[in-house]
Amino acid sequence: MIIRRLGGLVVATLALAACAPSTAQPADTGDAKTGTLRVWLFDEAGRAPKEALVNEAVAEFRAAHKDVSVDVSYLATDAAARAAKFKGAFNDPASAPDVTEFGSTDLAGYVAAGGMADITKDIDGWSEKGDVPADMMKTVTVGDKAYGLPWWVGVRALYYRTDLFSSLGLAAPTSYAELVEAAKRIRAAQPELVGITVGGQYVFGALPFVWDAGGDLATRSGATYTATVNTAASKAGVKAYTDLFAPEICPAQQCVDLTGGKTVSTFAAGTAGMGIIGNFNRSAIDAGPVKGKYAVVPLPGAKPGTIAPAFAGGNNLGVMKATKHRTLAVQFAQLLASKKYQLKLYDALGNLPTMTSARAEVVAKDPFLKPFMDTIAAGTRFVPADPAWTTIDSQKIVINMLQKIITGKATVDQATEEANTLMNNAFAGK
Amino acid sequence: MRGGRNGHGRLMPLWLLLPTLAVLVPLFAYPLYQLGLLSTLEFGQPQVSGGVPARFLGAGNYTTLLTDGEFWTVLAQTVGFAAACVVATLAVGAALAVLLTRVDRVPRLLLSFAALAAWAAPAMTGSVVWMFLFDTNLGLVNEVLGLSGYNWLYDRDVAFLLIGAVVVWHSFPFVMVTLYAGIQAVPKPVLEAAELDGAGPWVAWRRVIVPILRPILAIVVIQSIIWDFKVFTQVYVMTGGGGIAGQNMVLNVYAYQKAFASSQYGLGSAIGVVTTAILVVVTLFYLRALRRTGEAL
Incomplete structure (x- = not known):
């Protein structure tokens, strides 16, 4: 009797629990024009100069959008910690940022995880699009869709x-x-x-x-x-x-x-x-x-x-699929990836701009870059642009x-x- | 009337079990059920967040696992490493427990305090501090021994020895304190009788104390096996996730690498199920052996 009742209890419990493991569906996205825009950027060994230029961009952005505040956090750059952070954002869209910096090698995996928003159309309408060279656009493209704005390159x-x-x-x-x-x-x-x-x-x-x-x-x-x-x-x-x-x-x-x-x-x-x-x-x-x-x-x-x-390494700026501020997120990413802030980033950290005209400017004024530009001119290569690279890497x-x-x-x-x-x-x- | 009373009486144990079930089912049965379910699915990052439906693989993850040579290497390594750690922990713990019963108050306090401090140190902190000491270029140990440039993680066995030392350092205090309490509880007259019969300290330990301590030893051994088989923090932190070319991988770190580092949650769950099964079997064998010797746990 007891055994049977206990058995019944177990069956009932299992029936209650018998739902499949949770699968976070791409969340209902939104396009709010006010609120807080959350931004993830990578930490640097000496973060202060980067923080200064980002704060400047935030101030400029807020001058144009009075009802928006921008919350920037800096991620540890260590690969395992970063991967865990991004996975957390994909699994729990509510805790995901709106705009994020990402390493170009990680993009294919992030797209397969359903984390990044397709911003091809937004880029087409961007005033500075013409200045982004085609090989740089390749580093933000998966299939025939663009998922980011090239921010800086490094060799x-x-x-x-x-x-x-x-x-x-x-x-x-x-x-x-x-x-x-x-x-x-x-x-x-x-x-x-x-x-x-x-x-x-x-x-x-x-x-x-x-x-x-x-x-x-x-x-x-x-x-x-x-x-x-x-x-x-x-x-x-x-x-x-x-x-x-x-x-x-x-x-x-x-x-x-x-x-x-x-x-x-x-x-x-x-x-x-x-x-x-x-x-x-x-x-x-x-x-x-x-x-x-x-x-x-x-x-x-x-x-x-x-x-x-x-x-040819480098980092890009993308918009998360789960964002509730899509337009604002794209606008902020475009501001940070603009020629003006690429040049400021170069002054702050020495990261090479992606825009053709910006690159020409910094190379003209800094002979230190010559060996790196010679290396780029000789031809650069990339790791397999496939979601499997994330697996191979990890x-x-x-x-x-x-x-x-x-x-x-x-x-x-x-x-x-x-x-x-x-x-x-x-x-x-x- | 009688039937009602009987029914009430028979239901009583169930009512008494309810609070336990209320805790065990959500905290234990449900996660275990989810683990089992996940282990039969193809469940990676695209399934979790990309809206890709999870595919049922049946025993697919287990086949992948059991045909992977690396899994067997890791399993053998884990068993060997855990066995060595259990033996070393018990030996160190028991020896120090006996020592505690033989020394005066002040050294006893000092020893207890040192052991409790090691016990209280979080595994993470302990591992990091030990790695500072054993750092290749800047470590105190290499400085003192004049071994500058010697990499303690370079050789697989040396690395395991170092990790094992940290594991033992973290876990011997539990064994020591438990056994010390047990030894203190051995009735004095029994020991005096043994002494009168001509038993020296070693014989008294083997023939009198150990048999009396057997139930306590059983708990300590099972605890140690489970802890050391599931060791994660020390290996992960000290070897940076599995050592040079993955040579210091143990089962739990391996499961972590598969499940979380490379987002193969299904495969990682299968490793978890296998680990659980092995530990259940080990525990059952031990309990059976205890029964045979006439000791109920």
Whole structure:
């Protein structure tokens, strides 16, 4: 009797609970013209100058929209924290911002998650549209729809210590062989330094070597990608990068778990002869003891005199699908992405503008940019523009491949073969 | 009349169970049911927020999991690591509990205080502080040992040893305090009788104290197995989410990486179900073994 009643209770409870897991439907969006506009921007190592220019934009925006307040929050830039934050916003539209900054590599995943609003039409009606180059528009486009406004771009090049190079009688490297030679000479002369700071978690530091060798992570055929990291060319590139983790250049023990950010701080702290560092890291480098003791050249390719293709990174501004202030959100994004504020962003942080005319202006007045512009002119590359990239990135497929080779747990052949299979699984949605 | 009274009497236990059920069903049964349901679906970020319908996979997630070589490596690693941590925790905890019974008041207070402080330290804080100490380039340990540039996480086993030390450091105080209380409760006359019969300290421990403590030991062992099998914070924080090339992955971190880092909530749930099943089996075996020796828990 009791058993039967208990059984009945359990059945009743299960029946009550038997609803499918929650699936947040794209929320009822709205287009309120008043209220609070919530904006997410990325935090920076030195946030103050960015905050100043954003506050200026907010003031300008509020002058035109009296009944609107703008609430800006700055997100931690660490990849895992950022991913969690965005996922939270997608899962709970009520806590999502209206406007957000996002990394161009993440866009495909965000669109698949239903997080971003299609703003193609708004861009068509934008007065500054003509100034945005086509290759920049590609970084905000998925399929044939645009989901953002290009805000700034960044490329990496080779920073090197002029004081060390001149005391050792070295010239800036113009080929991979010269880079290796210089790195070894520096470490031999000063064993407390690494020749070049590279990291096992620094994917954007490794990719130029793969691209320079004629390889790539994956190639597109039609609408789908196929992994190509196990081709002979890709393997040669992977080997070139992982060979830099030799005891006489950047010992595996010290370098295998460095991220790109850590290589920047290593170089800034003065404990490396060279580093593959972005134009956007200049202020972080200048804040350290190597200020005034370094110069920049494009990262050389294997063939003397060539430039290794760089990753064209950058951040864009988008409007969240869940926004209740669609028009205002687009207007604020357009203001922040305008030429005026792109130039101010460059002055504040050194981030390269995306607009053609703005870029021409900053290049004319700042010779520091020349190696970066040369790198861009030589051709830049991008990671697969596919939602699977988010999976590949978060499962650390490329990082694990590099680290297995660096620690000697796998040969280049084994590790690239494994990564190739895992990447194809990710593209297939497995 | 009689029937009514009987009915009332038979219903009584159910009424008494209701408050417990009211807590257990929403807090335990419902999440477990959702976990089981999720583990049969293809449920990723597009399903959660993108309006894509969830697809029923049946055992699909489990097939994916069980045919994945990495899962078996991680499982073996988890079992080995948890077993080592349980043994070490019990050994350290028991040894210090015995020590507590043998020392004077002041050292006993100091030892208890130090242990309780380690116990009270949040796992997150403890792990971060230990990593400061063992930092490759700036850590105090490398400085003192003259090992500058030595990376404690470079070798898989060394890394596990370090993480294990932190896990034990966090969990031995519970074992120590519990066993100390148990030892204090052993009747003095029994020990005196053993001594009169010629039992030395070791024999008295093996033949007298341990049998009396068996129920307490059972609780401590089960607790430790469950804790150490489910260890997450120390591994995640100290190795940055699984170590170099994922070499220090344990089951819970693996589930987190699948479920949350790469948004495969369905697959992550399947890992959760497998973990739960393993722990239930372990606990059942242990309870059965206890029954056999005639001890009810």
